[in-house]
Amino acid sequence: MVTRSQRGIVKPNPKYALLSTSSENIPRNPHNIRSALSHPGWKAAMGEELEALHKNQTWKLVSRTSNMHVISSKWVFKSKLKPDGSLDLLKARVVAKGYHQVDGVDYIEAFSPIIKPGTIRLIITVALVQKWHIQQLDVKNAFLHGVLSENIYMEQPPGMADPNSPNHVCKLQKALYGLKQAPRAWFDRFSSFLLKYDFFCSMANPSLFISHTNSRSIILLFYVDDILLTGSSTTLVSNFINLLQYEFSMKDLGPLHHFLGIEILPTNDGLHLSQSHYALTILERANMVDCKPMSTPLESKTKFTSNHTFLEDPSHFRGLVGALQYLTLTRPDLSYNVNYLSQFMHAPTIMHFKMVRRILRYVKGTINVGLHFTSNTTLDLFAFSDADWAGCPTT
Numbered sequence: 001m002v003t004r005s006q007r008g009i010v011k012p013n014p015k016y017a018l019l020s021t022s023s024e025n026i027p028r029n030p031h032n033i034r035s036a037l038s039h040p041g042w043k044a045a046m047g048e049e050l051e052a053l054h055k056n057q058t059w060k061l062v063s064r065t066s067n068m069h070v071i072s073s074k075w076v077f078k079s080k081l082k083p084d085g086s087l088d089l090l091k092a093r094v095v096a097k098g099y100h101q102v103d104g105v106d107y108i109e110a111f112s113p114i115i116k117p118g119t120i121r122l123i124i125t126v127a128l129v130q131k132w133h134i135q136q137l138d139v140k141n142a143f144l145h146g147v148l149s150e151n152i153y154m155e156q157p158p159g160m161a162d163p164n165s166p167n168h169v170c171k172l173q174k175a176l177y178g179l180k181q182a183p184r185a186w187f188d189r190f191s192s193f194l195l196k197y198d199f200f201c202s203m204a205n206p207s208l209f210i211s212h213t214n215s216r217s218i219i220l221l222f223y224v225d226d227i228l229l230t231g232s233s234t235t236l237v238s239n240f241i242n243l244l245q246y247e248f249s250m251k252d253l254g255p256l257h258h259f260l261g262i263e264i265l266p267t268n269d270g271l272h273l274s275q276s277h278y279a280l281t282i283l284e285r286a287n288m289v290d291c292k293p294m295s296t297p298l299e300s301k302t303k304f305t306s307n308h309t310f311l312e313d314p315s316h317f318r319g320l321v322g323a324l325q326y327l328t329l330t331r332p333d334l335s336y337n338v339n340y341l342s343q344f345m346h347a348p349t350i351m352h353f354k355m356v357r358r359i360l361r362y363v364k365g366t367i368n369v370g371l372h373f374t375s376n377t378t379l380d381l382f383a384f385s386d387a388d389w390a391g392c393p394t395t
Contacts, residue, residue, distance in 0.1 A: 026087050029077045033159035036092070042077060045092035050160055053094060056144050059154070059170035061162060070153045070169050071100040073178075094157045096178035106152045112183035113206035115223045117329040120259070121273075121371070123208075123221050127230040128270055128375040134230045134256040135237060139190075140249040142225035146175030146185025183224065193247060194220065197240070226259060262330060267372070273330045274370030279363050282323045286360055293365025297337045298358055308349045317348045320356050327363070330370045334359065 030036035037043050053059070064070070076095050080088045101107050127134045139145070152172040156162065175185040191201065194209045199220065202208035211218045218231035218240060227250075231237040244250050256264050256271075265272045283289045311317055324338045337359055344352045 026079050026081070027090065029079060033075065036075065036077060037159055041090045042092060045077075045090040046075065046157075046160060049092045049094055050157065052141065053144070053176075056141075056174055058144060058174045058176060059172045061156075061165050061168040062153075062171045064153075064167060064169050068153045068169065069102060069105050070155060071106070072097040072155050073157050073170075075158060076177075093177060096152075096154055096172075096176045098178045098180045098182075101152075101180050106150050107180045108150065109184055110180040112187045115207045115221065115260070116205050119202075119205045119208055119221060120228075120262070120329070121373075123219055123228060123230065124256075124271060124273070124373050125377075126219070126379065128373050129377060129379055130232065131375065132230045132232060133234060133237070134228060135241065136253040136256045136259065137227040137229060137241065137244065138251045138253055139225040139227065140251060142190075143175050143177050143179075143182040143186050145248055146182060146187075146189050148172055148175055148179075148181070148185060150181070152179070186224070190222065190248075197243065223260060228256060228259060261326070263370075269376055270372060270374040272370055272372050274368060275327055275330050276367050276370070279327055279367050282320065282327065283360060283364060283367075285323065286320055286357070288357065288360050288364065291357075291361050291364050294358060294361040295365065297334060297362040298340075298355060308351070311348050311350060311353060314345075314348045317353050317356060318345050320360070321345060324356075324359060324363075331363075332371075333366075333369070334363070 027039060027041060030039065030042055035042075036046065073094055073096050076093045078091045078093075080091055082088045124134065126132075154170045154172055154176070156166075156168070156170055162168065172179075175182040179185075191206075191209070195201070197211070198213065199209040199211045199218075202210065207222055209220045209222075211220075213236075216232050216236050218229070218236060221228040227244075229237055229241065231240075241250075241252060245252070255266075258264060261275060261278050263274050263276065265274075280289070283291070321338065321341050324334060325342065328335045328338055337355075341348075341352060341355060341359075
C-alpha cells in the first residue's frame with residue numbers, strides 16, 4: 001500500500017476552510033411549508049423548481065376521479081455549500097412519496113443496474129495504460145429525464161398548488177424523484193440513447209457501454225447522474241460530450257477527480273484513489289474519531305468461546321459492516337476481515353462487535369491509505385489463490 005504522503009500528494013484539510021465563514025449566514029432547512037414560504041430564499045428556490053418541472057413537462061393537471069390511486073408529494077430542502085464552507089445555493093426539490101405506490105397499479109418494474117466496484121478500477125486502469133484522458137460528467141435532474149409508461153397520479157406540491165385548478169391532481173408524464181421506477185426509467189432512457197449511437201452494453205456490467213468505430217473507441221460508465229467517459233481520441237470524446245449535452249441537461253466536470261465518494265488525485269505516474277473522507281464518517285458514526293489506532297485489522301488467530309452473547313440490537317453492527325464493505329472499494333486490505341464479519345449479520349455477538357471496533361481502529365491509523373494506479377503497467381491478467389482451503393488449519 002502507498003499513502004498519499006509517500007507519493008507527495010498534499011490535500012488541504014477542509015476543517016480549516018469551515019472557519020472562514022459564519023454559519024449564521026446559512027439559513028436552516030425549513031421543517032414545514034409555512035417556514036419555507038416565509039423565507040425569500042427558500043420561496044425562490046421552490047419557484048425555480050416548479051418552473052423547471054413545468055419546462056420539462058413532468059406532469060399535466062387533470063380532474064380527480066374516484067377510481068384514481070393518488071400518491072402524495074412533499075418538498076425536500078437542502079443548503080449546498082462551497083468548498084470554503086460558504087453558501088452556494090438553496091435547493092428545493094419536489095419528491096413523490098413512492099412508498100404510497102402499489103405494485104401492479106402505478107409501478108411494475110423497479111430494478112435498475114448498479115456499478116460493480118471492479119468495473120470502476122478496470123476502466124481507470126485501461127485509460128491509464130492507453131494514455132487516455134478520463135472525463136467526468138454530471139447529469140442535472142437525471143431522474144426527470146425518464147419517461148413513464150404507467151399511469152401515476154400525484155397530489156400537487158404542498159403550498160404551491162395551481163390557483164386556477166387547486167383540486168386537480170398531477171398526471172405524471174416524466175419520472176420524478178421518489179418514484180420506485182424513477183431509476184429504471186432514467187436508465188432505460190439513457191441506455192436507449194447510447195444504443196442509438198452504436199454503443200453496446202457490457203454483459204458483465206449493464207452500466208458499462210463501449211463503442212468501437214474505425215479503430216477508435218469510447219468507454220462510458222454511469223451510475224444515476226455520475227458519468228465517466230474516456231476514449232482513444234480526445235476529439236471523438238469531445239464531440240460525443242456535445243451530443244450528450246444537446247440531448248440532456250449535463251455539466252462537464254473536467255478531468256476525473258471525485259466519483260461515487262472516491263477521491264481521485266493525480267500523481268506523477270498515475271492516479272491515487274482513496275476514501276479518507278468516507279472513512280472518517282464511518283468513525284464518526286461509531287463515535288471512534290479519537291480512538292487509539294491499531295496496526296492490524298484483526299488478530300491472526302481469533303479465539304472463539306462457546307458462550308456467545310448476542311447483541312440486543314444488531315442494527316448498529318450491520319450498519320458499520322455495510323459501510324466498511326463500501327470502503328473496501330479502495331481498501332483491499334480490509335476485504336477479508338469485512339467479508340468474514342458479513343457472515344454474522346443475521347445474529348452478531350458481542351465478540352463480533354468488538355472485532356468491528358478493532359477494524360475501525362485499524363482504519364483510524366491508515367485513513368489516508370488507498371489504491372495507486374500507474375500508467376507504467378500492462379493489461380496482462382494475473383490470478384492469485386488462497387494459501388489454504390476455506391480456512392482449513394491442515395492445508
